[in-house]
Amino acid sequence: MDISKFFAPEIIFGLDAISQVGESALRLGAKKIFLVTDCGVKENNWVAKALFYLEQAGLEYMVWSGITSNPKDSEVAEGAKAYLSSHCDAILAVGGGSPIDAAKAVAIIASNGGKIQDYEGINKITKPLPPMIAVPSTAGSGSEVSQFAIIVDKQRKIKMTIISKSLVPDIAIIDPLLLQTKDSRLTAATGIDALSHAIESYVSLAATGLTEVHALQAIELIAENLRESVACRTNMQAKSAMAMASLHAGLAFSNAILGATHAMTHQVDGLLDLHHGETNAVLLPHVMEFNLISCTEKYGRVAEALGENVTGLNKQDRAERAIIAVQRLVRDIGITGGLSTMGFKEEYIPKLSQNALNDACLVTNPRDASAEDMARIFRKAL
8 A cells, every 4th residue: 555644734724814923933933033035025014024024923033134036055054044043943034045045054054053055965963853834925936835945056056956844834824825925037937936836746756645636736727827916016916826736736845745847957057056946937838748648648638737728639748738738827927038138148057967867856756867868958958
């Protein structure tokens, strides 16, 4: 009999859900909170709002915002020092994937010691982490519910994938109101990030019936709402649907892992410090084309979830409609051009193709892939 596991945090979802941060921290036994965020989130007043609710709960806190997009190993080391010197006993992340991943990495070093490189890979964390609460400000990364943390190794110029059930936050607080302060470009990029999570987890070798349900629901919600969310930042129906889509996709990929798209984008983003969602948007259709022969039936279901009319089509044509639908969605939300327009050069391909083979996400890709296969996909994406 097949046995599978499914990890998820406590989830609080809804408009003004951020009001629950103080009460949630108290339930975790916290007395002093280490709040991890970035400058952009602070400017949009969400940190101040979170602090208001922490103060209402009688909690002390320290705010640390010493991270950049695609958080770096050196930033994590500084964050861990700040956490330990401040004598905090719990971590609250407010922001997109970067602050949440950085918060997880800080928790690792603060409780387990060493360097963040020591934990690259799967299940290398041995000691319990501090209690963690995550409040996402974007609809894309899914980090608030996942057992992933992605951190840049500055020396090697790659993104390290760290996977452990210890990294699943204790409580995820998802408030769609936070999405209103994101511009259309970020909304588009994070939305495609969620879509790539959903599609890759759906066809993953580690997919189960439960992860597939979440993945398909995410794909349907994204197809129905991402365009509207990009078009109008005050469209709360679309924002709420995208927040829910990101949640579903996060639960799916946290448990089913991902595939070649992420194994490749981690290399590109680590080298060029690009926005992860935009890199995914370029590479996802090409990886889907590569994987087509190994998951034709499933891609047909993806096409249906994306709103394609596949009645009367054979299995191959249904599957190809999924790729066409993804390309159309990417184009409609304004992500255009290939990797070359992002500063990617053909000379990078041999090294990044080889590096992608070592990424943990490649293990669950539905089709075996060699460095030569990676190189061909990179060239098509130029």
